[in-house]
Amino acid sequence: MQTELIEKLYKTGDLSAEELKGLIENRSTDDFELLSRYARQRCEESYGDRVFTRGLIEISSYCKNDCLYCGLRRSNGNAERYRLSQEEILACCENGYGLGFRTFVLQGGEDGYYTDEFLCGVVSEIKEKYPDCAVTLSLGERSRESFQRLFDAGADRYLLRHETADKAHYERLHPKEMSYDNRMRCLSDLRDIGYQVGCGFMVGSPFQTVDCLAADLRFIKEFQPHMVGIGPFIRHKDTPFADMPDGTAELTLFLLSVVRLLLPKVLLPATTALGTISPTGREQGLMAGANVVMPNLSPVLVRKKYSLYDNKICTGEEAAECAGCLERRVSSVGRRLVCERGDYGS
Ligand code: SAM
Numbered sequence: 013m014q015t016e017l018i019e020k021l022y023k024t025g026d027l028s029a030e031e032l033k034g035l036i037e038n039r040s041t042d043d044f045e046l047l048s049r050y051a052r053q054r055c056e057e058s059y060g061d062r063v064f065t066r067g068l069i070e071i072s073s074y075c076k077n078d079c080l081y082c083g084l085r086r087s088n089g090n091a092e093r094y095r096l097s098q099e100e101i102l103a104c105c106e107n108g109y110g111l112g113f114r115t116f117v118l119q120g121g122e123d124g125y126y127t128d129e130f131l132c133g134v135v136s137e138i139k140e141k142y143p144d145c146a147v148t149l150s151l152g153e154r155s156r157e158s159f160q161r162l163f164d165a166g167a168d169r170y171l172l173r174h175e176t177a178d179k180a181h182y183e184r185l186h187p188k189e190m191s192y193d194n195r196m197r198c199l200s201d202l203r204d205i206g207y208q209v210g211c212g213f214m215v216g217s218p219f220q221t222v223d224c225l226a227a228d229l230r231f232i233k234e235f236q237p238h239m240v241g242i243g244p245f246i247r248h249k250d251t252p253f254a255d256m257p258d259g260t261a262e263l264t265l266f267l268l269s270v271v272r273l274l275l276p277k278v279l280l281p282a283t284t285a286l287g288t289i290s291p292t293g294r295e296q297g298l299m300a301g302a303n304v305v306m307p308n309l310s311p312v313l314v315r316k317k318y319s320l321y322d323n324k325i326c327t328g329e330e331a332a333e334c335a336g337c338l339e340r341r342v343s344s345v346g347r348r349l350v351c352e353r354g355d356y357g358s
Pocket residue numbers: 081082083084119120121122150151152153171172173175213214243244245246247248285320321
């Protein structure tokens with residue numbers, strides 16, 4: 013058992029790339045037990061028993077990109093495409109506000125229909141109607157000017173997973189026209205502008221090695237994001253990775269605990285992907301150090317069309333059903349789902 017290394021991570025909040033690599037490679041169930049106990053403790057010191065909730069609104073399934081892992085990639089001719097109007101997005105917020113959400117996450121493919129003008133209008137309208145709510149955007153890579161305009165219109169946070177901190181690995185997951193350097197440029201612009209920023213990666217993405225994971229964890233430690241999105245890679249039948257193995261819940265949970273110890277105050281969701289590969293994945297995520305859940309607020313009619321990976325859960329349920337379901341799941345592990353904005357360190 014790697015007690016010494018885990019104690020060091022717990023006490024210092026830091027490990028070298030070599031140490032992280034060893035910790036992952038030699039992990040045992042006993043290691044995870046100790047690691048997750050420490051991770052829960054750190055989470056509790058920062059946030060008590062509170063779990064924050066974010067209403068996820070999937071605004072568009074159109075995407076100009078061709079990420080090899082994603083069902084929304086432009087080359088997927090079988091994908092059903094939709095985009096929500098301003099009125100539809102605002103109706104989701106109205107519904108969500110009534111259900112107690114105080115953060116709305118607008119997520120979608122990189123869809124040119126959503127110009128700065130359109131998005132600034134939506135963001136400022138949401139902020140005007142719900143001044144006590146935070147708006148998070150997760151709309152992919154944009155120019156610095158665009159990020160600035162959206163921030164000026166009132167957006168508070170931006171989620172852009174770095175996907176992998178290993179450039180060669182990045183190039184195996186993305187087509188030539190996408191670049192690791194631009195992804196990193198976006199993340200540093202977002203931080204400079206003043207957003208609360210989220211990065212993250214998929215666990216078990218094709219060609220990922222333990223060295224990639226150690227690099228991801230070092231990147232996260234050094235970048236010091238406010239949020240980290242980690243979920244298992246899950247194959248999609250209409251992508252080039254259709255036959256690749258899925259990531260595991262076990263390694264995802266282990267890494268959630270490591271991230272909590274590296275960044276004690278980080279906002280860390282128990283993701284839908286984790287709930288998809290394991291029926292109790294999100295509850296286990298909370299037990300491993302996560303403190304955020306993101307129920308789906310998208311209109312039920314479009315849910316199935318936002319198909320990033322196969323067998324995604326929550327595609328038939330109304331927003332209120334997901335909200336209630338998650339509240340029960342959170343309570344089942346002795347935690348409390350709260351109606352707060354849930355800012356970093358709050
Ligand atoms: N288009 C934006 C972007 O790429 O940042 C936001 C939406 S994108 C669908 C959100 C995240 O979904 C990506 O960052 C990626 O990590 C994750 N994702 C895509 N395909 C996936 C898959 N097959 N399995 C698990 N997660 C996936």
